[in-house]
Amino acid sequence: MKNSSTSTFHISGMHCNACVLKIDTELQSVPHISRAESNLKTFTVEVEGEFDNKLPKEIAEELSAVLKKHGYSVSVERPLKNRNLSDFKIAIPIALVFAFGFVLLQKIGMVNMVNTSTVSYGTAFTVGVIASLSTCMAVVGGLVLSMSATFAKEGDKVIPQLLFHVGRLLSFFILGGVIGALGSVFTLSITATFLLNIFIGIIMLIMGINLLDVFHWTKKMQLSMPKFLSRHAFRVSKLNHTLTPFLVGIATFFLPCGFTQSMQLYTLTTGNFLQGGLTMSSFALGTLPVLALISFSSFSIQNSKKAGIFFKTxxxxxxxxxxxxxxxxxxxxxxxxPVLNF
Structure with a gap:
């Protein structure tokens, strides 16, 4: 009978709670690993399994091989922090161009985040685009890649992807509408709406700083969905059924992405089913191009050589x-x- 052992290793590449879920799920899918629990606060993972008396370094190499495709690495020693500040030389100009484009769109009324109390659908779409380029969408991308590979082996590449995206868009509209309708029940006061918007702004600020990958202590301050809910949502992808892609698309509404959660909080302030549904579906549409690219080409930003520039931008x-x-x-x-007069 083989002996089970528990070891703790350092993880490189973790950015958010989506990374935690992805790492734990991937490692627990390895047959001889019974438990994996990563920690965003310490950037470590505790693994329990049967490793045949392997040395810690050998186990770390084995775990790295499992996680490498997702942009993570495992080591026995704490790795040196490499902030890649040179990436800002490219990231800052790109971000400035985006800001200039945003101002133009603001002027013609396509987006709205500066001088009113509402976030337009164009803005929700733009936030969705940014979210799709961030690490918190890695878990959704991982689901899509895994699902793509499974159904591709069975010779069906298109229908499952369409079902996934239809399920995702429908769930974001319906569940977003439900959240909006709940907002009308509570009838948030001006003060409550103000505090909620401040909270959303702080969450987004923390997410942005985390993507810069400069101040690692901010990664400990992220909003997190209950793990049990996220894990159940992720397990849906393991079901072997024709409608699995559709169900996975629905489940992505509950996965741990700070951008999604920020938009969900904002939707609560709309107090309207239709407005809430359209806001969340606009956000989902913003994520569609990159997720579709992942679906049909196995594209992965996180594994790209330019990942640092992507994330810093x-x-x-x-x-x-x-x-x-x-x-x-x-x-x-x-x-x-008003600070900016548009």
Missing amino acids: AGLIVVMFALLNLINSLVVIGLIQ
Whole structure:
């Protein structure tokens, strides 16, 4: 009978709670590993399994081989922090171009986040695009890749992908509408709406800083969906049924993505089923291009050589959105005068 042992290793590449879920799920899918529990606060993973008296370094190499395709690595020693500040030389100009484009769209009314109390559908779509380029969408991308590979072996590449995206868009509209309708039941006061918007802005600010991958301590401050709910949502992808892709698409509404959760919180303030549904579905549509690219080409930003530039650019843009949201909240309640005149 083989002996089970427990070891703790350091993890490189973790950015958010979606990473935690992805790492745990991938490692627990290995036959001889009975338990895996990663920790975003310490950037470690505790693994229990039957490793045939292998040395810690050998186990770390084995775990790295499992996680490498998702952009993570495992080591016995704490790795040196490499912030790759040179990536900002490219990321900052790209973010500035995006900001300029955002201002133009603001002027023609396609997006709205500066001088009113509402977030337009165009803005929700834009946030979705940014979210799809972030690490918190890695878990959704992982689901899509896994599902794509499974059904491709059976000779069906298109229908499962279509079912996934239809399920995702429908669930975001319906469940977003439900959240919006719940907001009308509670009838949030101006003060409550202000505090909720400030909370959303702070969450987005933390997410943006995390994407910059400069201040690692902020990764400990992220909003997190209960693990049991996220894990159950992830397990749906393991079901072997024709409708599995559709169910997986629905389950993505509950996966741990700070962007999704921020939009869900905002949707609560709409107090309207249709507005809430359209806001969340606009966000989901924003994520569609990259997720579709992943579906049909196995594309992965996280494994790209330019991943650092991608994430730092997205981080700068998210920080911009967060600051605009915070400023807007203060303007709406009358604490400050409009800073930007659009």
